[in-house]
Amino acid sequence: MSRAPFARRLLTVAGVDRLGAYLVLRVEDPDGPQPEPGQFAMLAAEERWGGGEGERPYLPRAFSVARQRGGEAHFLLEDVGPGSRRLCELGTGERLWTLGPLGRGFTAPPSGRRAILVGGGVGIAPLAILQDRLQEEATVLLGFRDGARAEGAALLEQARVATDDGSRGHHGLVTDLLAQEVERDPLAVVYACGPAPMLEGVRAMCAASSVPAQLALEAGMACGFGACFGCVVPCRGGGYLRICVDGPVIDAAELDHVDAHAGAPA
Amino acid sequence: MSRAPFARRLLTVAGVDRLGAYLVLRVEDPDGPQPEPGQFAMLAAEERWGGGEGERPYLPRAFSVARQRGGEAHFLLEDVGPGSRRLCELGTGERLWTLGPLGRGFTAPPSGRRAILVGGGVGIAPLAILQDRLQEEATVLLGFRDGARAEGAALLEQARVATDDGSRGHHGLVTDLLAQEVERDPLAVVYACGPAPMLEGVRAMCAASSVPAQLALEAGMACGFGACFGCVVPCRGGGYLRICVDGPVIDAAELDHVDAHAGAPA
Amino acid sequence: MSVSFCGLELAHPILNGSGTFDAIAANKAFADDLRDAFPFAAYVSKTITLEPRAGNPPPRLWEAAAGLINSIGLPNKGLQGYLAEDLPQLAGLTTVREPGAEPQTVPLITNVMGSTAHEFSALVEACETREEIAALELNVSCPNVKTGLDIGADPLQLEQLVRAVRPLTRKPLIIKLTPNTADVAACAQGAQEGGADAVSLINTLRAMSLTPVDPSGPAGGRAWLGGRTGGLSGPAIRAVALAQVAAVAARVAVPVIGMGGVQSGAHARELLDVGATLVAVGTESFRDPAAGARIARELGDPARGEAAPSEESAR
Amino acid sequence: MSVSFCGLELAHPILNGSGTFDAIAANKAFADDLRDAFPFAAYVSKTITLEPRAGNPPPRLWEAAAGLINSIGLPNKGLQGYLAEDLPQLAGLTTVREPGAEPQTVPLITNVMGSTAHEFSALVEACETREEIAALELNVSCPNVKTGLDIGADPLQLEQLVRAVRPLTRKPLIIKLTPNTADVAACAQGAQEGGADAVSLINTLRAMSLTPVDPSGPAGGRAWLGGRTGGLSGPAIRAVALAQVAAVAARVAVPVIGMGGVQSGAHARELLDVGATLVAVGTESFRDPAAGARIARELGDPARGEAAPSEESAR
Numbered sequence A, B: 001m002s003r004a005p006f007a008r009r010l011l012t013v014a015g016v017d018r019l020g021a022y023l024v025l026r027v028e029d030p031d032g033p034q035p036e037p038g039q040f041a042m043l044a045a046e047e048r049w050g051g052g053e054g055e056r057p058y059l060p061r062a063f064s065v066a067r068q069r070g071g072e073a074h075f076l077l078e079d080v081g082p083g084s085r086r087l088c089e090l091g092t093g094e095r096l097w098t099l100g101p102l103g104r105g106f107t108a109p110p111s112g113r114r115a116i117l118v119g120g121g122v123g124i125a126p127l128a129i130l131q132d133r134l135q136e137e138a139t140v141l142l143g144f145r146d147g148a149r150a151e152g153a154a155l156l157e158q159a160r161v162a163t164d165d166g167s168r169g170h171h172g173l174v175t176d177l178l179a180q181e182v183e184r185d186p187l188a189v190v191y192a193c194g195p196a197p198m199l200e201g202v203r204a205m206c207a208a209s210s211v212p213a214q215l216a217l218e219a220g221m222a223c224g225f226g227a228c229f230g231c232v233v234p235c236r237g238g239g240y241l242r243i244c245v246d247g248p249v250i251d252a253a254e255l256d257h258v259d260a261h262a263g264a265p266a
Numbered sequence C, D: 001m002s003v004s005f006c007g008l009e010l011a012h013p014i015l016n017g018s019g020t021f022d023a024i025a026a027n028k029a030f031a032d033d034l035r036d037a038f039p040f041a042a043y044v045s046k047t048i049t050l051e052p053r054a055g056n057p058p059p060r061l062w063e064a065a066a067g068l069i070n071s072i073g074l075p076n077k078g079l080q081g082y083l084a085e086d087l088p089q090l091a092g093l094t095t096v097r098e099p100g101a102e103p104q105t106v107p108l109i110t111n112v113m114g115s116t117a118h119e120f121s122a123l124v125e126a127c128e129t130r131e132e133i134a135a136l137e138l139n140v141s142c143p144n145v146k147t148g149l150d151i152g153a154d155p156l157q158l159e160q161l162v163r164a165v166r167p168l169t170r171k172p173l174i175i176k177l178t179p180n181t182a183d184v185a186a187c188a189q190g191a192q193e194g195g196a197d198a199v200s201l202i203n204t205l206r207a208m209s210l211t212p213v214d215p216s217g218p219a220g221g222r223a224w225l226g227g228r229t230g231g232l233s234g235p236a237i238r239a240v241a242l243a244q245v246a247a248v249a250a251r252v253a254v255p256v257i258g259m260g261g262v263q264s265g266a267h268a269r270e271l272l273d274v275g276a277t278l279v280a281v282g283t284e285s286f287r288d289p290a291a292g293a294r295i296a297r298e299l300g301d302p303a304r305g306e307a308a309p310s311e312e313s314a315r
């Protein structure tokens, strides 16, 4: 596990690329620690963080590292509220506070076993860096709400796409695609990130077929480093896990179900 | 007295001119009511009002109308805190909320009597529009902390200047200049706006010489229209006056002294 | 959108918080449209005391994070001045019910405060004689002269106070609770037992600020406000208000006027959702004098949830 | 900058608020520099209860205007788990006294909560046996099992509680007062009478939030937090904290730990100016994990008012 320096760092935006309904925020980070796939950072714009309607955002926001290369860290953003909106407004040369990399990432599959990457919406972000780092070729299945979002699939290579509205690829759920793959290769290992209903679908399907699955969960966070105990999900056998230090990647076997609040923005 | 429409209006910045240490904010206002000299408006930037260090500014800020002509309202700004700073950052085309004109302005001198305008620092603002409107030529005496601020004297015509540091005009207080004028013309009427110690000096001098004086006071305001009872100064005979509705222009005879909080930023 | 409250028919559920809108001053400050398009469906006076009060020495205001601290000190003309001078000027304000429809007269609610039950009684008796007054609000956030604590902070004391003044008026009696207490719902219950027709909350939270520390200026560490401490209002207290209003509405049967940090129709909706019947707007009127009307409009806009508060609300 | 508190010598006056910095988790999350450059001069544990607690169901957090509402529900391993597993890991944290100077060991303060005096006694007795623990903090914001009110909201009850546990330990006993009370200074006095060595305040203000109203989504009006209500912290409560700390420091002789919304050295300075001896940082650590060290630095910077609190402070 890569560990963060014990300090926020003020990094500079290297550029912003549009990717359909999403933005890729590229941040100059030549000296930062190498994140592992699945790790995340807490981000806050240097200026205008706070204020505005309802006086938010106030706390930093969690974002998966989508990619780290060429001295840049990439984040995939969707505007879903005041914090993500402010980050979407950042321009080249502006700065943001970054704390990370944080959390526990994905564990590589045992050699010889195929990785199936299942992503939904903005939840595809950590699968991109995972694909970059996997030694062997993985199967990539991505689901989106509509065509504009489906353009986000370009973040990964050779992705098969499903859309809710049928505007691209399979008309239906990405779990339909997963069902076929799991049936074809019961020795696969599944890596998933996306909205809670999708993750719950993946979990249930994998549990039924005894396929191991690693789920990258999300939850409202205040701190990102285990301090507030706010980001919990219920775990098998009672009690809770903190997404930020016990996750965000959790072995599906540790969960009875995926909490309705524990997914990426739908 | 000009009265404000019962609604904030979203006006557009026509331009910003630097005037030494100050800025003149010009706002497009072709249809607004004509303010009287001494009236003010409550201003707040449309965006980024709130947030930042200490989550301020939150409430609108009071600014004297410095001039109204050619379909524009002018305000003289000095950056003294989060609210004035945000207004100083406004660029052409950006918008601000404006409530006004508010308060009671100056009363013109009886005809044949000379007006002496005494201003200190950013407090010279309401004297500019007063000079514009006076029928007869007035004597203008302005005091500033230093040379950069003394450039603000260009807002008025034919001003005699005093500076604390002697960098321009009389080396000393503007009240030194006033003393000469009052002695020369005991029938003059004095109009003053500036820091509290200056106003108190003017008040005491005029009281001693039985020269009528109208003082434009300032105080922290929350509302600007009499709602909060926050902007008070103690008045002669006990009790308090609300600067925003009983003033900002107060007849010096109504005061025993000028409250230390009732002046313009020094 | 019209709503009935203690027998009064209001054009919409938004009124002003006591002490946050001086309709007489506003009528002077603004052009003539105010009188016929009053932003509130009912008008609550500033707190009136038996004797005139000048209020606290300045400074009286401090801007806090997402809020305002005030230390106004209840300046008012005293009961006689209010009844003789202000009340006649306030009668006849009208508010707009629906765009296009007849304007509706704004009921006047008089807010009073005494420092003993005896003083409260004198205030209530005098108001009872005036038909311009539609309802009375008792501000019980005043410090008890004996204990120094707010009279309204103790459920039993509050019940006794309300019981003492209840027989003196047939007008609706609203108790404005203090939020600076361990159990506001118990206080509300006390008020109800004593015979209150409604309760209103929250008043400001006790707060303080110091003179800004400026290395080159006077030393810090001194109270900024002339009254030393003050009350916090505005967005900063909204989540506290929501919790207190929910707790009170769950405990009492009488209607509740909710307030505290409301800036929008969505905020008002939340107070209604947890059980308030009316919502008061205070500090937001300082930023936007027409906030009351705007919020009433936002509340009526179906896109923002026109539906009546659901049964399975958060209570 | 070093300061003594109840016989402990601290490198600077900044410590953490209970439950806002999990040093064990932080040691895992961050690279190795944390252990030897700990941001606080003393470390306060999360609240420990007799039995293990899982805490409240999610969601547990809500971002309010200039603040945070939490409904964590005191998850902890229980007394035995804490003493056996956590305490040994916490011993040996060190903080930086002056740039260049020797690092100094960080005293550990254990925060405990019971729901009866009996439970508090059991907790205190067990802690007394462990020398890693430098001081005890009693969290008395818990609801009384009989009345439902906070045990700490009533001065008399609080005095009795402290009197009962006082003989059980020779370690400094800090009482963390509840802010949800009518008269926090009276509660502080009660704690002092009972034998407390210090008091700390403020804890979070009772607050609530509802699920966002989304016309196309599920109806509003339901409590957002899994625990229904929560506690408000952060800048929004700073002015309330300042008033309560000032009131308490003016009333008691024992040292006061002030907290609530502190984000900077200037904010800490204000709490010291009204009479606090130490200042705790809570929510700000979530925005900046090294906030404690930064604030201590800002406090020591002469340009920002290094001078000792003046005699004629706001008290």
Ligand SMILES: Cc1cc2nc3c(=O)[nH]c(=O)nc-3n(C[C@H](O)[C@H](O)[C@H](O)COP(=O)(O)OP(=O)(O)OC[C@H]3O[C@@H](n4cnc5c(N)ncnc54)[C@H](O)[C@@H]3O)c2cc1C
Pocket (backbone or CB within 6 Å): A040, A057, A061, A062, A063, A064, A065, A075, A076, A077, A078, A079, A080, A081, A082, A083, A084, A085, A122, A125, A126, A217, A218, A219, A220, A221, A243, A248, A264, A265, D061, D062, D063, D064, D212
């Ligand atoms: C480990 C991790 C990785 C993530 N990676 C990504 C990523 O790569 N890309 C990405 O776009 N997003 C990612 N997210 C999600 C992202 O953190 C959130 O979308 C973001 O925090 C939303 O903040 P906001 O201010 O934009 O929206 P908010 O207004 O905070 O709303 C987002 C959601 O939070 C809830 N909410 C609404 N109001 C509040 C409130 N006042 N307080 C608390 N909750 C509220 C609602 O459920 C709402 O739908 C990740 C989250 C986690 C935990």
Ligand SMILES: Cc1cc2nc3c(=O)[nH]c(=O)nc-3n(C[C@H](O)[C@H](O)[C@H](O)COP(=O)(O)OP(=O)(O)OC[C@H]3O[C@@H](n4cnc5c(N)ncnc54)[C@H](O)[C@@H]3O)c2cc1C
Pocket (backbone or CB within 6 Å): B040, B057, B061, B062, B063, B064, B065, B075, B076, B077, B078, B079, B080, B081, B082, B083, B084, B085, B122, B123, B125, B126, B217, B218, B219, B220, B221, B243, B248, B264, B265, C061, C062, C063, C064, C212
């Ligand atoms: C009628 C009137 C007319 C005015 N005309 C002009 C004008 O033409 N040009 C001009 O530049 N200014 C004018 N002012 C002054 C202007 O309104 C103030 O300088 C402005 O409000 C300052 O806001 P700020 O946020 O910039 O500074 P603030 O931070 O609000 O500080 C300004 C002063 O307020 C006090 N203060 C500091 N912090 C706080 C706080 N948190 N809460 C309350 N008070 C605090 C201090 O005394 C400080 O020096 C006028 C004021 C009035 C009342």
Ligand SMILES: Cc1cc2nc3c(=O)[nH]c(=O)nc-3n(C[C@H](O)[C@H](O)[C@H](O)COP(=O)(O)O)c2cc1C
Pocket (backbone or CB within 6 Å): B228, B229, C016, C017, C018, C019, C020, C046, C047, C068, C070, C072, C074, C111, C139, C176, C201, C202, C203, C204, C233, C234, C235, C237, C259, C260, C261, C262, C280, C281, C282, C283, C284
């Ligand atoms: C400047 C000011 C003056 C107030 N005066 C009174 C008053 O006289 N009587 C009273 O009962 N409440 C008074 N209040 C409290 C408000 O009516 C209201 O309860 C409180 O401000 C919370 O609402 P808000 O956050 O919308 O302002 C006052 C509040 C402010 C800000």
Ligand SMILES: Cc1cc2nc3c(=O)[nH]c(=O)nc-3n(C[C@H](O)[C@H](O)[C@H](O)COP(=O)(O)O)c2cc1C
Pocket (backbone or CB within 6 Å): A228, A229, D016, D017, D018, D019, D020, D046, D047, D068, D070, D072, D074, D111, D139, D176, D201, D202, D203, D204, D233, D234, D235, D237, D259, D260, D261, D262, D280, D281, D282, D283, D284
């Ligand atoms: C997430 C969170 C958890 C907390 N847990 C505890 C706790 O376990 N015990 C306790 O006494 N106080 C707890 N507190 C209260 C803090 O210690 C502190 O009193 C309060 O947050 C005010 O300080 P702040 O505004 O700096 O956060 C908690 C606060 C937060 C925000």
Ligand code: FES
Pocket (backbone or CB within 6 Å): A220, A221, A222, A223, A224, A225, A226, A227, A228, A229, A230, A231, A242, A243, A244, A245
């Ligand atoms: S976000 Fe604070 S513990 Fe996970």
Ligand code: FES
Pocket (backbone or CB within 6 Å): B220, B221, B222, B223, B224, B225, B226, B227, B228, B229, B230, B231, B242, B243, B244, B245
């Ligand atoms: S600023 Fe509110 S009464 Fe004057």
